[in-house]
Amino acid sequence: xxxxxxxxxxxxxxxxGLILDSVPDDRPGSRAEFSDVVGTSTTDxxxxxxxxxxxKGEFPLRAVPLMSELRAGTHDDGKGTWYTATYxxxxxxxxxxxxxxxxxxxxxxxxxxxxxxxxxxxxxxxxESLPGWLREKLARANEDIKREESGSN
Numbered sequence: 001x002x003x004x005x006x007x008x009x010x011x012x013x014x015x016x017g018l019i020l021d022s023v024p025d026d027r028p029g030s031r032a033e034f035s036d037v038v039g040t041s042t043t044d045x046x047x048x049x050x051x052x053x054x055x056k057g058e059f060p061l062r063a064v065p066l067m068s069e070l071r072a073g074t075h076d077d078g079k080g081t082w083y084t085a086t087y088x089x090x091x092x093x094x095x096x097x098x099x100x101x102x103x104x105x106x107x108x109x110x111x112x113x114x115x116x117x118x119x120x121x122x123x124x125x126x127x128e129s130l131p132g133w134l135r136e137k138l139a140r141a142n143e144d145i146k147r148e149e150s151g152s153n
Contacts, residue, residue: 002073002074002075002076003070003072003073003074007073008070008073008074011066011067011069011070011073012070012087012095012097014063014066015032015063015066015067015070015087016087016089016095018060018062018063018066019032019045019059019060019063019087019089020089021060022045022057022058022059022060023045023047023057024047026050027047027048027049027050027091028048028050028090028091029047029048029088029089029090029091030045030046030047030048030057030088030089031045031046031048031086031087031088031089032044032045032046032059032063032086032087032088032089033045033084033085033086033087034059034063034064034067034084034085034087035083035084035105035106035107036067036068036071036083036084036105037083037105037115037116037118037119038118038119038121038122038123039115039118040107040111040115041064041067041068042105042106042107042108043059043063043064044056044059045057045058045059067085070085071085072122072123074099075123076125077124077125078125078126078129079101079125079129080101080120080123080124080125080129080130081101081123082099082100082101083100083101083102083103083104083105084099084100084103084105084106085097085098085099085100086098086100102131103131104131104133104134112141113137113138113140113141113144114141114144114145115137116134116137116138116141117138117141119134120134120138
C-alpha cells in the first residue's frame with residue numbers, strides 16, 4: 001500500500017533536517033542522492049560552497065533507513081518504485097526531490113546482475129513497465145544461474 005502523502009512529506013522533512021545538520025550553515029545548498037535496490041544502496045552528498053563550487057559531504061547515515069522506508073512507501077503496483085532519489089536543498093529553506101522510476105541506479109561499482117532479483121518481487125510492477133536495463137540484468141542473472149547449475153563457465 002502506498003504511504004499517504006503527508007507521511008511521505010514528514011519523512012522528507014526528517015531527511016532534509018538530517019542533511020542540513022550535516023552541512024555547515026553558511027553553505028547555500030546541497031544535493032543528496034540515494035540509490036537503492038533490495039539489498040544494495042549507495043549514497044552521495046555534494047555541498048555547494050559559498051564561491052559556487054562544490055565539495056563532497058557526508059550523507060547522514062540516520063537518513064538511510066528513512067529513504068528506504070520512503071522507497072517502500074512510494075511503491076505503486078502499476079509503476080513499481082523508484083531506484084534513485086535526488087534531494088536538492090537551497091537555503092534558506094526550499095527543497096525538491098526527484099525520484100527516478102526507470103533509470104538504472106549508479107552504485108559506483110560493477111554489480112552482479114543477481115543483485116536485482118529481489119527488487120521486482122518486493123516492488124512488483126507490470127512486466128511492460130520494467131525498464132529495459134532491468135530486463136537485461138535479470139536475463140543475464142538467469143543465464144549466470146543456469147551456467148552455474150550446469151557446472152560450466
